[in-house]
Amino acid sequence: MNKLINYILEFGQLNTQQIELIKHNAHEITLGKGAYFSEAGKIPRQVAFVIKGVFRGCYYNNKGEEITRCFIQENSIMCDYVNFEANAVSLDYLQACTNSLLIVFSKENWEELSQIIVGWNTIKNKMVQRCMYQKSRKNPVISQDxxxxxxxxxxxxxxxxxxxxxxxxxxxxxxxxxxxxxxxxxxx
Structure with missing residues (x-):
């Protein structure tokens, strides 16, 4: 849990009470290699912080080919955030490439933090921006060999x-x- 708290503190200040509330609203889960954290065709219901492991964001193109869009590894927030916020069905998968340990927030617990912690929305938005940046496909440039x-x-x-x-x-x-x-x- 300390890794998560240290990560959050990169984006803003929190007092001891707020940190305890965050810890109370989260829980650890393990996912085995090949398991899905989030699946296409379902509404994402959780936000995770990756303690251990590697995940990939992937989808199927119109030819049915599996395309890996990004990789997410330790010390990163992970979520299909646009669909999480919109309560919409995801088109992508988030799949464990290795055995993994996550700290997870349910949608309800994640939203509760916004209602109770002053400044949480600013911290959350900065974390989500980094998450979206990491998830965006910066590489590879297909025009390169x-x-x-x-x-x-x-x-x-x-x-x-x-x-x-x-x-x-x-x-x-x-x-x-x-x-x-x-x-x-x-x-x-």
Whole structure:
């Protein structure tokens, strides 16, 4: 819980009572590799802070191909926030790439914090902005060749290369798994 509190304090000040209220409104859960935190076709009902593990945001395109949009790892807030706030059905999945430990807030508990803690909305908005920025697909640039995209991935996500399946990396990069294997072999 201390990791969560330290993360929140990056965005604003809280007193001891407010910190205790946040702790009271959250609980820990574990998700196994492959489990979904949030699924397409369902309304997102929780916000999570990733203590341990890696998640991917993904969707299916109109050809039925699975596309990985982003990766979310430790010390990050995770939620399909637009649909969470709108009470709308999600089009994306948030899936555990590894066994994971999360601190989770239900929608009711998350909203309760806004009603009780003065300044929580400002803190929350800053956390959500960072979450949305991390979730937005900054990389890879599809106009780059596949090797450049992979090298950029290694540079931007060095801790992920050996933690997640190649299939997820190849989906994120927009290349086949075979192409990614050839690229990795040529670079070693």
């Amino acid at each position: 596949a090797t450049t995209r992979y090298l950029d991935f290694i540079e931007n996500h060095p801790s992920l290369v050996n933690r997640i399946p190649l299939a997820y990396i190849s989906s994120y990069l927009g290349v086949t798994q075979q192409s990614l294997s050839r690229i990795r072999k040529s670079l070693s």
